[in-house]
Amino acid sequence: MGNQVLLQSTLNGLLLGGLYALIGAGMSLIFGVLRVINLAHGEMLMVGMYITFWLFTPFHLNPYVSVLISFPALCLLGAVIQRFLVGPLLRKNAPEENQLLLTMGVGLGITEVVRLLFTANYRTFSTPFATATATVLGVSISLALLSACSIALAISILLYLVLLRTDMGRSLRATAQDKDAASLYGIDGERVYTLAFGIGCGLAGAAGSLLLPIYYLSPTVGGAFTLKAFIVTVLGGMGSVLGALVGGLTLGLAESLGAVYVSTAYRDVIGYLVFILVLSLRPAGLVGRSRF
């Protein structure tokens, strides 16, 4: 019986972790290229959730398909934010804390706009497959969670391949390492910044679509996910997509196991403690040097 519980919570933790990894990957990408911690990341995810909800409720569009819409939509939103707010701030060489304040202010603004448009009512997602389960290794697993994790992993792998194999990916990596040197090679740093921020936000939006079936909807869900994304990013080494995977799985496991074996109430504290510990002892993250 104890083994069952262990297996169940481990599996749940890993699946959740896969999703967390996607959320963290976006923030990691943004940090890796722009050196900006996007405190509005959770809000991007939240917007993705709303887009998915409003596509599903009247049009019955499968949430996993609406990833194809939320991703580009959030890419656009992110690009606009970078172009008109983040970029100008970075060019002023302001103290780093100002970036935090800026993205935090943006997150607050987005939350409020959504709240004014759609009210603060909590909504849930009710479809048959949201509650369907499958039996894996003798343990009952939510199908929605399984689907979310699989698609999240697929997107992460795609991202990794793009970064490693394509020209766009090389531009991103080059700018991340040295924007000025990259510009000497003909890479337009500002455009890359916009691209990175856009893709990062797009990933968060996609994660939102995947998350909706297993979570609830409200304008204020963003904050918690920004924090999770940050923890994942820190655990994995800021700027590393591979690290985000490791970080995500770690966080997912820590939360899941912590909720079962330590206390449900304090499960968030576990996440915080883990990240404080990692930041203090191994600032480069669990994976090590920041690299993609």
Next chain:
Amino acid sequence: MDRTETAAGLPLRKAVTPGGIGIGLILLAFVILPFFVRSPYYLHLLILFLLWVGLGESWNLLGGFTGQVSFGHAAFFGTAAYVTSLLYIGPGVPLLVAGLLGGIFAAILSIPIGFVCFRLRGPYFALTILGFAEILRIIAINWRSVTKGPVGVLFPPIFRDKLPFYYMVLGLAVLTVWAVWLTLRSKAGYYFRALRDDQDAANAMGIDPTRYKLFSLMLSAFLTGLLGGFFAPYQGYIDPDVVFSILDISIAMIVVAVLGGMGNLWGPPVGAVIVVVLSEILRTTLGGAHLLVYSAVIITIVVFLPEGLVGWFGQLLAGSASRRGTTARAVEDHPGATAQAAVRLAGSDRPAAGADPGSDGMLLRTEKVTKSFGGLLALQSVDFQVRPGEVLGLIGPNGAGKTTLLSVISGFERPTAGTIRFDSHDITGLPPHRVAHLGVARTFQIARPLKKMTVLDNVVTAALANTVHVGEAREKAEQVLQFLELYHRRHLLAASLTLEERKRLEMARALATSPKLLLLDEVAAGLNPTETKGVVAILERIRETGISIVAVEHVMQVIMSISDHIVVLNYGQVLAEGKPAEVARNPEVIHAYLGVAEGGDDA
């Protein structure tokens, strides 16, 4: 003492000035105000205003003046609010004592938090301390036996009306502003600002970063805690989501300080007025959308007005002032000043170099010092000595390890192997501030002025290494500035100096710590021939005071003319050493350098 007003708007002389009288009048006005304000609503607004003045100012001490931007001050506010409430309600501790204890508890809490968080810089610090605040909030929600959980704590009514609360918070606001003002005028205040502007440069001047950052944090936490202890009885009710709120407490404190102007004593009051007034107007008119406007305000300030309103206004004024009467003021420098200053410099607070040498008469001795960075061997078994009173030139091709050697000696890097003895102390692996206190001062290859402080304040900060009294330090600083012919620029912000002046400022700071040994890292780099001659003259004058010098240099004209002894490094090893003329003729040195031929080069 002449009137010095830094760009931060801090009056540095005693309070009986037009400014001081003005402040006194304003204070008087606040004291008698309640007799004219009858409406409880407006009194409430005033109380809020004063509360936020206090909170903004206490945050400002750590954030604006020490450069540690905390996103988690709710940790201290909330903890103290709970401590005060629980002490008053439970054991019946008198209110003021309970409030004081709340503040003290917050200060004590800040110690372990500081130890963990100060290992991190910038945004990591900000977010980690946020993490701590969140942990405390979750604990407050779940530790029901003590905190009553999410239900919160109800504070029994104490006073019949708001008037006593008004005077309490007025007192706290005044206390906070006064405490910050007092601290800024003290040695700690200079040290905080130095840490803000450049932590490594501060370290090199003998400032222990952890100790002083912790001090700033504790004071800030204490003051924030006092205000939390006020909030509980005033509000009558506290719960975790109110007193530990990220947005309403932690971020609001930042907004108040940043809006008015971080690093400016009068920033938080201005910020508090705007935040309180704006919040009220928005709340009553826009109702639901006020947070949206709040977010727009944050974004606007951060992107367009990073210096805050007071800072922006100050820049406008400074801009017009500099357009009117620029550059060098008529200087009270008379011809003998430099020479007199030199004499005073030598007969200073330390026994002269050579009076008690250690290590068989050597002032500095490195033995088999090795430094590797991962796979890169920067220094290999370097044996290197400096005699008291001598000028030692350290030369070598780029990448030879010269700056690494200086960093290892001054404590910025730990040697992988080997020992360093200075003046009969083993200084291997000591942190830079300890090395500085033992008598080793250094300059940096790329000058690191404390940009937001004046030239004079830069040097005062260095001089405080040997004294607690700011007045004494200022006298010493003025002597040093005269010695280096920077006295006429002393009231300018360090950021506005030319390259050559910045290098002299580096040397001034180093000299103000009364060192026995001066480590100079490429002081002549990037200077034109006239400026280079000036540097040589300065080095001659320094040598005359008896201070030993190790100078890393590429400019041969400088190094060859003033060095008593030369050491050549190549690939991390000592290649040759001896008198300048010998070394210049040494074929191996010529070979390694590829250019030290006739005439010297100024690479």
